[in-house]
Amino acid sequence: MYALILCWVQMLEGVTGEMQKNSEVRHGESLNVSEMIAQNKNKKSISNLVEKLIPTFLFLLALITVLTTLGILYTLLSQAIEFFKQVPIWEFFTGTVLKPLSQNPEFGILPLISGTLISTFIAMLVAGPIGLMSAVYLSEYASDNVRRVLKPMLEILAGIPTIVYGFFAFTFVTPLIREIWPDVGATNILSPGLVMGVMIIPMIASLSEDAMTSVPNAMREGSLAMGATKLETTFKVVIPAAFSGIIASFVLGISRAIGETMIVTIASGSSKNFTFDITQSMQTMTAYIVEVSGGEAPAGSTIYYSLYAVALTLFVFTLIMNLLARYVSRKFREEY
């Protein structure tokens, strides 16, 4: 869209440019540049108008994002209020049993929250250290050639569709885990957690690497000149200096894990267990939304409204993560 406008502006300028050439030829011999510029000023009125209109136009485009967010928020809130008229808010947030389809339905969200948090935790346990260490390698140790090959490969990993990851978790990782640890169920939260971690590694590695690369070399030199080893320099100077960027990458990773849907839907099943046993099947908030909206949930029923209540909770979770990220990265920023 933006490119289109640029093209348009360029075209307009091209037209006025041609007019300018013509007048040049006609007037001929003596070249009076200031006069020509003065002449063009009048002709430029179209591009002047564009110049004035562009900010308004861009503002409208930016407004689309904001309005969409507000619209989604409004829908979530209004429908969730319907839900809370039928199920008390207190019961919803403290209930440990979720049985939406039974004769006597119960709507406690805690099983979903525990499923979400546990899978996120497992994912970050994988992605945090591996991602950060990959970033350290890429930014501090890898030669330019190695980096040029490795970084795009990492980013390919980030481009794999999540459904592929989900399938991979279900048909490859779970059987592998069960070979080693037979107690693990055919659907379990461990395997999707691990695979989600693998999925998030590139995000953390790439963003953390950017943060570390932007630490000025003068700081590394300062540390090395004190007799510090490369490892000491990396961990005591570079990582602290890049800390806010690293935290930001972690929080984005967590947000991604909380919002991840396909992998957990496929590989963790749909048991709404409230447990901390990672060998069991658990459902996350996102997987619940998939299950219910894909199944028979007549509009206006309690189970239909429960979708919105769960979605709202999910929204609040990611919102809190983002606010936390801002706070933490501001608090720990080492300014240079």
Added chain:
Amino acid sequence: MSTLANSKMSVQLQSKESTANEQMETSNSNVETSGIVYDTKDLNLWYSETHALKDINLSIHEKEVTAIIGPSGCGKSTYIKTLNRMVELVPGVQTTGTISYKNKNILDKSFKVEDLRTQVGMVFQKPNPFPKSIYENIVYGPKIHGIRNKKVLDEIVETSLRGAYIWDEVKDRLNENAYGLSGGQQQRLCIARALAVQPDVILMDEPTSALDPKSTLKIEELVQELKKDYSIIIVTHNMQQAARISDRTAFFLNGEVVEYDETDTIFTNPSDSRTEDYISGRFG
């Protein structure tokens, strides 16, 4: 290309032949002139294809200020960075020849570079404090070398900051970020940071080129004080500065040492016409 490779080979061969003799020489001369801290013999350095230092021979004296002057690109910064092997951070650097520091060849790959840099501090062209508090900046060196006792560290902070004449300005805000200081203060903080591990030598690579005249003056006064306890090697593009603060001056040109003598002699009665041209401002 091939001629360059050949010359490099021959230099290597030469230096290999002469190493044995040199070692004897240095050990002999060491008895007479114990005041030598760095002894550079036939040092050659290449950045990939560029021959940046050519047959450098220099003896740097203990507890003196040695200034290295010369136009841009003459190799003066390269030389000072070779003295603590920071030059190796540039990929593709090759050296031949020897630099003896306390009778050991620091260019020998078996020489532990961390030990060298603990004994040889460095101050850079642009102040480069860590983005930490003033206190943390000073204790960085001692901490990585295993000093953990809080009382000792507190004492190190005070002595180092006093040593760099910045204690009175910062004593009330030791826990504030170093980047809140002015440029001149930051540079003195960097000197204090170097002092914190009690080195023998301090290398200064154009330490005042990013500073205003007032801060420059403070650093120059500081250098005069520091030479009582430390050997100082300072690269400067400012000839007046070299004349003001140094005891000996080496004039570099195109990667060679044109002249090396006592500062007074260099500035009043240089023996090489190129030195005279440079210091009288005819080029550079």
